[in-house]
Amino acid sequence: MISELNLQQQKGVKQFLTFIMADEEYGVDILTVQEIRSWEEITVLPNAPEFVKGVINLRGTIVPIIDLRLRFGLPSIEYGPLTVVIVVKIEFEHDSKIIGITVDAVSEVYSISEQDAKAVPSISETNNDDYVAGLVNVGEKMVALIDLQKTMNI
Template identity: 55%
Template sequence: MENNRLTDIEMGEQSTQFLTFIMAEEEYGVEILDVQEIRGWEACTEIPNMPAYVKGVINLRGTIVPIVDLRQKFGLEHIEYSAITVVIVVKVLVDDKSKVMGLVVDAVSDVHTIAHSEINLPPQLGPDNGPSVIRGLVSIKDKMVVLLSSSLLLDLEQFQDIENMNVHNAQASIVANG
């Protein structure tokens, strides 16, 4: 890893497309292949005993999808949702299981094709940082974009109860349809 950059060999590909979005006037990105769909903000069903950044769940074609406000998750100032507030529904494999989550963001920005050699590793700020959701950093048009790891965003322990709801609903559906 020369110059604190991920090499093409480490990444296994030459470039990747990222969907970028805005939060608190900063730009973030997730891999476009992880994006299942983009939806406008809609009210969701609240779930008790979840962290404040978990707004609730929606039923997306039979799948219970937790909705996470990334502003709150990242400790950014709260703003009221508006007509441009969107939910980016991401789906990835984590521990051989397909996981889906909706990410509430201020607005969608663009799709960028980013060469792996342009991605800088995230800074290590201390020995007890734990796993970061930051995949890397890249400069696009003189602006730093934070690339997020969808699989690490979705690998959150507090969603175990929501996953259990999906299993329970699937079992109930099987029993009902017999």
């Protein structure tokens, strides 16, 4: 019996967890998501980059918390009741890392065909578009699909 996940992978369809930041919607591959947590107090690390808010102890694992707004150069906001931490596991060439990313709010889970994703147009000489793997239309809105490896390669 073929599972639904295998069938989706054969068709080139992936599921993405989407979230809101600065009134825009972004998505990450749902297979990278370990859990979604509400905002909690963290331990601040001295001399860390501004976007590294600190660390939390997640069942014995020390997890760095990255403010994705600051990582993307968006204005900082005060954390509120909708602020969440999406804990993701990112596979790098030689190892994997568990990282928490703060976002304004979680939105939806979408099944998106990889062939529907469009390339990000290059509009400047800076590499800010490196964080976005592609753009996809979902209904009336556009969702930016995040390349977590590039975004979290600090």
